[in-house]
Amino acid sequence: MSKLCITTISDTVGRTPLVSLSGVDGVSHGVAGEILGKLEYMNPGSSIKDRVAKHIVAQLSAKGISKSAPLVVAGPGNLAISLAMLGRSLTCLLPERTTTDRVRLLKSLGVTDIVRTLDGALPGSPEHACEIGRRIVKYRAGSVYIDEELGDWDLSACYDELAAELIEQTDGTLDALVLGVDTGNAATHLSRALKAKLPNIQIIGVEPTNSAIGEQTVDNPLARRWLCEDIGRAYAPRALLPGSIDMWIQVSDRVAYSMARRLVQGGVFAGPSSGASVAAARMYAVSACLQPSSRVAVILGDTARNYTDTLLSDDWMLAHDLLDARMVADLQRTQIEQYRAASIEDLQLPAAVTVSENDSMHYAVALMAEHDFSQVPVTGPLRRLIGYLTLSAAQTLLDNHVALPTDPVRKFMLRFNPAPRNVGSANIRKEYWLITPETPLSELSRFFESHSVAFVTDASRKFCLGIATKQDLISFLARRHTFRF
Numbered sequence: 001m002s003k004l005c006i007t008t009i010s011d012t013v014g015r016t017p018l019v020s021l022s023g024v025d026g027v028s029h030g031v032a033g034e035i036l037g038k039l040e041y042m043n044p045g046s047s048i049k050d051r052v053a054k055h056i057v058a059q060l061s062a063k064g065i066s067k068s069a070p071l072v073v074a075g076p077g078n079l080a081i082s083l084a085m086l087g088r089s090l091t092c093l094l095p096e097r098t099t100t101d102r103v104r105l106l107k108s109l110g111v112t113d114i115v116r117t118l119d120g121a122l123p124g125s126p127e128h129a130c131e132i133g134r135r136i137v138k139y140r141a142g143s144v145y146i147d148e149e150l151g152d153w154d155l156s157a158c159y160d161e162l163a164a165e166l167i168e169q170t171d172g173t174l175d176a177l178v179l180g181v182d183t184g185n186a187a188t189h190l191s192r193a194l195k196a197k198l199p200n201i202q203i204i205g206v207e208p209t210n211s212a213i214g215e216q217t218v219d220n221p222l223a224r225r226w227l228c229e230d231i232g233r234a235y236a237p238r239a240l241l242p243g244s245i246d247m248w249i250q251v252s253d254r255v256a257y258s259m260a261r262r263l264v265q266g267g268v269f270a271g272p273s274s275g276a277s278v279a280a281a282r283m284y285a286v287s288a289c290l291q292p293s294s295r296v297a298v299i300l301g302d303t304a305r306n307y308t309d310t311l312l313s314d315d316w317m318l319a320h321d322l323l324d325a326r327m328v329a330d331l332q333r334t335q336i337e338q339y340r341a342a343s344i345e346d347l348q349l350p351a352a353v354t355v356s357e358n359d360s361m362h363y364a365v366a367l368m369a370e371h372d373f374s375q376v377p378v379t380g381p382l383r384r385l386i387g388y389l390t391l392s393a394a395q396t397l398l399d400n401h402v403a404l405p406t407d408p409v410r411k412f413m414l415r416f417n418p419a420p421r422n423v424g425s426a427n428i429r430k431e432y433w434l435i436t437p438e439t440p441l442s443e444l445s446r447f448f449e450s451h452s453v454a455f456v457t458d459a460s461r462k463f464c465l466g467i468a469t470k471q472d473l474i475s476f477l478a479r480r481h482t483f484r485f
Contacts, residue, residue, distance in 0.1 A: 009044050009085065009086065010054050010057070010086055012043075012044045013043055013044060013050045013051055013054050014043070014050075014051060014161055014162070014165065015165065016038060016039050016040050016042045016043060016165070017038075017039045017042060018036050018037070018038050018039070018165075018166070018169040018170070018297065019036065019037050019039060019268075020034060020035070020036055020037075021035045021036065021037045021263075021266070021268065021278065021298070022034065022035070023266055023267075024262055024263055024265075024266030024268060024278075025262050025265065025266060026259070026262050026282075027259075027262070027266075027278060027282055028282075030286060031282060031285040031286060031290065032285070032289070032290045032291060032292050032294065033175070033285055033290030033291060033292065033293070033294030033295060033296060034294070034295050034296070035278070035281050035282065035285060035296050035298060036170070036295060036296065036297045036298065037268060037270070037274075037278070037297075037298050037300045038162075038165075038166065038297055038298065038299050038300060039268070039270075039300050040299055040300055040301050040302070041269065041270055041271070041274070041300055041301065041302050041303040041304075043082075044085065045078070045081050045082040045085045046078075046081075046302060046303040046305065046306065047078040047081070047082065047301055047302035047303065048078075048162075048186070048299065048301045048302070049075075049078040049079040049081070049082045049301075049302075050082045050085070051158045051159075051161070051162060052079055052082065052148065052153075052155060052158055052185075053079060053082030053083045053085070053086055054082075054086070054158070055153070055154075055155060055157060055158040056083070056146060056153050057083070057086050057088065059153055059154065060144065065144060066142075067087065067088070068089065069089075069142050069143065069144055070089050070090060070091065070140060070142065070143040070144075071083060071088050071089065071090040071091070071143065071144050071145075071146050072090065072091045072093070072133045072136050072137050072140070072143055072144070072145045072146065073090050073091070073092050073093065073146045073147075074093040074117075074129035074130065074132075074133050074145075074146070074147040074149075075093070075094075075129075075147070075148065075183075076094065076095060076097075076098050076102075076182070076229050076230050077092065077094050077098045077099075077102035077103075077106065077229075078102075078230065078301075078302055078306075079146070079148065080092040080094075080106060080111065081102065081105055081106060081109065083146070084106060084109035084110065084111050085109065089110075090111060090113075090146075091111075091113035091114075091115065091136060091140075091143075092106055092111050092113065092114045092115070093115050093117050093129045093132060093133055094114060094115070094116055094117065095116070095117055095118075095119050095129075095229075096116050096117070096118065096119050097119050097227065097229060098116075098229060099229065099306060099307055099309060099310055100309055101305075101306045101307060101308050101309060101310075102306055105306070115132060115136075117129045117132060119225070119234075120225075120234040121234075122234065122235055123235065123238075129147065130147055130149070130150065133145045133147060148183040148185050148239065149183045149184075149237050149238070149239055150238075150239075151185075151238065151239050155185050155189060156189050156192075156193075158189070159185070159186060159189035159190050159193060160189070160193045162190065162193075163189075163190055163193035163194050163197075164193075166194065166297055167194070167197055167198070170295055170297065172197070172198065173293075173295055174194070174198055174201055174295050174296075174297055175200075175201065175202065175290065175294045175295055175296060176201060176202040176203070176204055176281075176284060176288075176294075176295075176296045176297070177190060177194060177201060177202075177203050177204065177296075177297050177298075177299070178204040178206060178249075178277050178278075178280055178281040178284060178296060178297070178298045178299070179203075179204070179205070179206065179277060179298070179299040179301075180205075180206045180207070180230060180231030180232075180273045180274075180276060180277050180299070180301060181205045181206065181207055181213055181214075181231060181232075181237075181240065181245070182230055182231050182232065182233065182237070183237050183239050183240075184213075184236075184237040184238070184239040184240025184241075184244075185239045186299070187203065187205055187240055187244050187245055188239060188240055188241045188244045190203070191203045191241075191243075191244040191245070192244070202246045202247065202284075202288075203244060203245055203246050203247075204245070204246065204247050204248075204249060204280060204281070204284050205244075205245035205247070205248045205249070206231060206248075206249055206250075206251060206276050206277045206280040207231055207232045207233075207248065207249075207250055207251075208226035208227075208228045208231060208232040208250065208251060208252070208253065208256065208276065209226060209250045209251065209252045209253070210225060210226050210232075211226065211231070211232030211233060211234070211250065212233060212234050212235055212236065213232065213233050213235075213236050213237065213240065213248075214245070214248030214250070226253055227253045227257075227272070227310075227320065227322075228251075228253055228256045228257070228272045228273055228276055229271070229272065229273060230271070230273040230301060230302060231273045231276060231277075247284065249280040249283055249284060251276040251279050251280050251283075253272075253320075253322055254321065254322050254323075254324065255275075255276070255279045255324075256272045256273070256275045256276035256279060257272050257275060257311060257317060257322040257323075258275070258322065258323055258324040258327055259275035259276070259278050259279040260272045260274060260275025260276075260304065260311055261275070261311065261317070261323070261327065262275075263275060263278060263300075263304075264304050264311075264312070268300065269303055269304045269305060270300040270301075270302070270303065270304055271301070271302045271303055271304050271306055271307055271311065272307065272310075272311055273301055273302065274298070274299075274300040274301055274302070277298045277299060277300065277301075278298050278300075281296050281298045284296065314331060318331070338477060338480075339440065339441040339442045339445070339477075340480075341440065342440070342441045342476070343437065343438050343439060343440055343441060344435065344436070344437050344438070344439050344441065344444060344454075344456055344466075344468060345437040345438065346441070346476065347441075347466075347468060347472050347473075347476055349456065349465075349466035349467065349468055349472065350466065351465070351466065352377055352455075352456070352464040352465055352466050352467055353367065353371055353373070353376065354376065354377045354378065354379050354383070354385075354464050355367060355376050355377075355378055355379070355389070355409055356378070356379055356380075356383075356409070357378050357379065357380050357386065357387075357408065357409055357410035357413065358408050358409070358410065359408065359409050360405060360406050360407065360408065360409070361394055361397070361398060361403050361404070361405055361406075361407050361408075361409060361412065362398075362405035362406065364376060364389055364394060364409050365391065365394050365395060365398065368391045368394075369391070373391065373467075374390060374391050374392070374453075375388050375389065375390045375391065375453055375467070376388060376389055376391075377455050377464040377467065378409055378410070378413045379464065382462070383462070383463060384461065384462050384463075385416070385455060385457050385461060385462075385463070385464045386413075386415060386416060387413045387414050387415040387416050388413065388414055388453075388455065389409055389412065389413045389414070390414075393412070394412065397412055433447060433451075433454075434457070434459070434461060435447065435454050435455065435456050435457065435468075436456065436457060436458060436459050437456060437465065437466075439456075441473065441476070444468065444473065445473060448469075448470045448473065452469065452470075453467060453468070453469050454467070454468040454469070455467055456468060
C-alpha cells in the first residue's frame with residue numbers, strides 16, 4: 001500500500017497547520033508581534049475534540065470495554081461528533097445553546113438519542129448534564145458515561161502532542177498561547193506541557209462576557225447568558241488547575257462573532273469561539289506591547305461550517321446585533337444602498353414569451369431556441385402562470401426518449417406551489433415567490449441567493465410580465481457604476 005494512504009481516520013488526527021493571521025482584516029493592525037493560528041478545525045471531525053476522542057477510545061479499549069458499548073456523552077457537541085466519527089454508538093447530552101447544525105451532523109452520523117440540557121446548570125443540580133448522564137447510565141446496562149469535566153480520562157498525552165506540535169512549528173520561539181476555556185482540560189495540560197519547555201510563556205484564557213470561570217465566583221447561573229459555544233462556564237470547572245492561566249480575557253458575543261466573520265472572509269474557516277480567541281490575542285498583543293519578534297499562538301478549535309444558521313447567516317447576525325458597525329455598514333451598502341430604492345420596473349425587462357401547459361414539448365423547445373431562452377414560463381387556464389420549463393431539461397428528456405415531441409408541456413414542467421410545502425408529500429413542487437414590477441431590487445438580489453431565475457407577474461399572479469436573472473441585476477448595477485464584486 002502507498003505510504004500516502006492512511007488506513008484509519010484516527011490516524012489523520014493532529015499535525016494541524018500553524019498559519020499567520022496577518023492577512024485577516026483587523027487582526028494584526030497596530031500589533032508589533034506575530035499572531036499565529038493553530039488550525040485545529042482541520043482535524044477530520046473539524047475540531048480539537050478529535051484529539052480527545054482518539055485518546056478516550058484508546059483508553060476504552062485498554063479497559064476492555066467493547067466497541068459496541070453505548071456511550072453517554074456530555075458537552076457542546078464536538079466531542080460527540082468526534083466519537084461518532086470514530087464509530088462509537090452514543091447518546092448525546094447537548095446544552096440548549098448548541099446549534100442545529102451540530103444536531104443535524106450528529107443525526108447523519110447515526111446519533112438518534114439527543115438530550116438537551118439546561119444552559120448554566122450548576123454541578124450537583126438535577127438539571128446538570130452529569131446528573132442526567134448518570135441517570136441514563138444507571139438504566140442502560142453496559143453503557144459508559146463520557147464527560148471531560150469529571151477528569152475520569154487521562155488527557156495529558158493528548159495535549160502533550162499538541163504542545164509538542166506548537167513548539168516544533170515555532171522552533172521553540174513562542175511568547176504566549178491564547179485559548180478558549182470550557183472544561184479546563186486543554187488549558188491545564190497545555191499550560192503544564194508548554195511551561196516545562198518554555199518557562200516564560202504566557203497562557204491567556206478566553207471566556208465570554210458573563211462567564212464565571214476566571215472570576216471564580218458563584219451566583220445565579222441562569223442570569224449568565226451568552227451565545228458563543230464551546231467556551232465559558234457559569235462556574236469554575238474542577239479540571240482547571242489553579243495557576244494554569246496567567247491572564248483572563250473576556251470577549252463579548254459581538255466581538256467574537258464579528259471576528260469569526262473576518263476570519264472566514266480571510267480564508268480561515270473557524271467558528272465563534274475561535275473568533276473570541278483571536279480577538280483576545282489581539283487585545284493581549286496590544287496591551288503587552290510585544291516586540292516585532294514576538295509570537296502569539298491561538299487555538300482555533302472548531303469550524304465555521306458548524307454555524308450555517310447562525311454565524312454564516314446575515315439575517316441571524318443582524319437580528320442578534322452581532323455585527324460590528326463597519327460590517328453592518330458594508331452589509332447595508334451591499335444589500336440596499338447600491339440599488340438606491342430601485343425596483344424590478346427599473347430593469348426594463350422585455351415582455352415575457354410564454355407557452356401553454358397544453359403546448360407540445362417540440363414547440364416549447366423550438367420557441368426557446370428561436371429566442372435564445374434558457375427557460376420559458378408556462379401558463380394554465382386563463383393564461384395564469386403555473387410553472388416553467390428549462391431548455392436543458394427539455395432537450396435531455398427528448399434526447400433520452402423520456403419525452404416525446406408531441407407530449408404536452410404539463411407532463412414535464414416544474415410547477416409552482418403557492419401553498420406551504422407538505423413535508424410528508426412525495427410530490428414536492430417548486431416553491432413560488434410573488435415577484436412584481438414593484439419588488440425592490442434589494443429583495444430580488446436576496447431571491448437570487450437561492451434561485452437562478454425570477455418570473456415577474458402582476459400582484460394577482462395572473463399574467464407573466466417578464467423574466468429576470470442575476471445577469472440583469474449585474475447589468476443594471478454596471479450602468480449605475482456602483483457594482484462591487
